Amino acid sequence: MTQDKPYAIGIDLGGTKIIAAIVDQNGCILSQANAPTQKEDEADAVILRIGDLVQSVLADSGVGLAQIRGIGIATAGIIDTHRHMVIFASNLNWSDVAIGDRLHERFGVPVQLINDANAAAVAEWAFGSASGTDDLIYVTVSTGVGAGIISGGRLITGIGDSAGEFGHISLDPEGPLCACGNRGCLENYVSGLALAKMAQEQLQSGTASSLRTCTTGELSRITAKEIGEQAQSGDALSIDLLRQAGYYLGVGLTNLIHLFNPQVIVFGGGVMNNGQILLEEAQRVIRQRCISRMASQATIQLSTMGAEAGVLGAAGMYFPAARKKVAV
Numbered sequence: 001m002t003q004d005k006p007y008a009i010g011i012d013l014g015g016t017k018i019i020a021a022i023v024d025q026n027g028c029i030l031s032q033a034n035a036p037t038q039k040e041d042e043a044d045a046v047i048l049r050i051g052d053l054v055q056s057v058l059a060d061s062g063v064g065l066a067q068i069r070g071i072g073i074a075t076a077g078i079i080d081t082h083r084h085m086v087i088f089a090s091n092l093n094w095s096d097v098a099i100g101d102r103l104h105e106r107f108g109v110p111v112q113l114i115n116d117a118n119a120a121a122v123a124e125w126a127f128g129s130a131s132g133t134d135d136l137i138y139v140t141v142s143t144g145v146g147a148g149i150i151s152g153g154r155l156i157t158g159i160g161d162s163a164g165e166f167g168h169i170s171l172d173p174e175g176p177l178c179a180c181g182n183r184g185c186l187e188n189y190v191s192g193l194a195l196a197k198m199a200q201e202q203l204q205s206g207t208a209s210s211l212r213t214c215t216t217g218e219l220s221r222i223t224a225k226e227i228g229e230q231a232q233s234g235d236a237l238s239i240d241l242l243r244q245a246g247y248y249l250g251v252g253l254t255n256l257i258h259l260f261n262p263q264v265i266v267f268g269g270g271v272m273n274n275g276q277i278l279l280e281e282a283q284r285v286i287r288q289r290c291i292s293r294m295a296s297q298a299t300i301q302l303s304t305m306g307a308e309a310g311v312l313g314a315a316g317m318y319f320p321a322a323r324k325k326v327a328v
């Protein structure tokens, strides 16, 4: 039956943009389209817009609904994959939105939800450079930190679709209180927000750095992007901040490797766009601390998927065979 349905539709539902794409079993995108989203938009209007994007990519590609296995939706926030609902998404201001049922009513094909870190993991697993391994962890270092864990050929979701909260493992039992309720969470040392906050504190205390001038003195505008760029230009403070973040990331990754014994760890997310210093330091810590056999079995690499990881992972849920193609 599935031979007659060679395509799936992937939707990446973000806080500023929706991307829709028709994807085949090799991860090729036949057609894609996008539209803006804003926090003020009503959920109904956003779902309507997603439906219109689906119509548009179908029309552009000449693919009929009869050839579509299903629609996958990747989104941030808390989801219920059994009821196909977004339970809570702060970036969209959504709570209890039955997006799956709504799109199923309109198109009559299966609809599945997946969180964005898991979608990126499935994209790497099905179509990326890590395709073929059944033990893969995708780590995103962006505004926050998260992970999608594939172990023994299964995406680990947990009972409530919340597994993989790598950003909220504690690295210091007495560390700063995190919004999640825990203390000393990794996200407080490694994320884009954490890097920006530490940079601002250092600059306020008088540390010399080219970061001071690159945002024309407005310290609140410093983000991980500027820190990455200034580090590339040799700024000592930026390099120090990334090394420190890399140290904590390495401690966290050592825990992940000890728990899951992965074959591949793939990194993505905005902070990793300038992530070489961070990654080198993390790898140094892993070599120093990790059980050596497990460290040597884990290949660490940067994602090559780019902005399409969300749609590819959302669609990739419908192509289980793609994940078994080749050995790494």
Ligand SMILES: [Zn+2]
Binding pocket: 167, 168, 169, 178, 179, 180, 181, 182, 183, 185, 187
């Ligand atoms: Zn936390």
